[in-house]
Amino acid sequence: MKRVPGRDKVIKQWKAGSGQVTNECTVGRGWLPNADARHPYAIQWHRKNFDGIINGLVIKLSDKVCKNGRTKRTELFIHSEMKPNGQQGKVESEKWTNSNPNDYFSNGCIKLNPRDIKDLFSRLDRMGWPKKLYVVA
Numbered sequence: 784m785k786r787v788p789g790r791d792k793v794i795k796q797w798k799a800g801s802g803q804v805t806n807e808c809t810v811g812r813g814w815l816p817n818a819d820a821r822h823p824y825a826i827q828w829h830r831k832n833f834d835g836i837i838n839g840l841v842i843k844l845s846d847k848v849c850k851n852g853r854t855k856r857t858e859l860f861i862h863s864e865m866k867p868n869g870q871q872g873k874v875e876s877e878k879w880t881n882s883n884p885n886d887y888f889s890n891g892c893i894k895l896n897p898r899d900i901k902d903l904f905s906r907l908d909r910m911g912w913p914k915k916l917y918v919v920a
Contacts, residue, residue: 791820791917794906794910795902795903795906797895797896797899797902797903798887798895798896798899799887799893799894799895799899800886800887800888800889800893800894801814801815801889801891801892801893801894802814802815802888802889802890802891802892803888803889803890807849807850807856808849808850808851808854808856809891810854810856810891811858811890811891812890812891813849813856813891814891815844815847815856815859815891815892815893815918816847816848816849816850816856816918817850817918818847818916818917818918819917820917822847823915823916823917824844824845824847824859824915824916824917824918825844825845825914825915825916826842826843826844826845826912826913826914826915826916827843827844827845828842828843829841829842829843829904829907829912831869831904832867832868832869833862833867834867837860837862837876837892838862838865838866838867838876838877839862839863839865839866839867839868839869839897839900840862840863840865840869840897840900840901840903840904841860841861841862842860842861842862843859843860844859844860844861844916845859846859847859856891858890858891858892859891859892860892860893861892861893861894861895861900861903862889862892862893862894862895862900863879863894863895863896863897863899863900864876864877864878864879864886864894864897865877865879865897869897869901871897879896879897881896893918
């Protein structure tokens with residue numbers, strides 16, 4: 784993520800999942816489409832207590848047309864599995880087990896371990912939130 788003009792700088796890397804299939808043009812299931820410096824994602828907003836189909840710490844990314852030039856991917860987020868208050872719940876969508884490889888599966892978003900998304904939010908709260916995001920597989 785980048786927040787100021789100048790050379791890009793990686794602040795940290797985390798293990799993440801994206802989608803259930805590798806085809807980025809598969810709506811609602813494919814990997815998040817790549818976004819380079821010429822065509823980055825805009826970070827539309829971030830919330831610490833989001834309450835929706837996904838919950839808790841959430842970053843909303845702009846829509847993106849995938850590599851076929853026709854298919855528009857929408858409802859793209861960076862999130863984890865947690866309750867709206869950021870704590871772990873009892874239902875699958877709010878519970879991270881660290882032993883279930885499906886924890887990293889998503890419906891086409893980027894999904895992080897709860898510990899890692901909390902670290903990401905903490906770092907960006909200190910450094911300042913970027914307006915753009917590059918995603919490269």
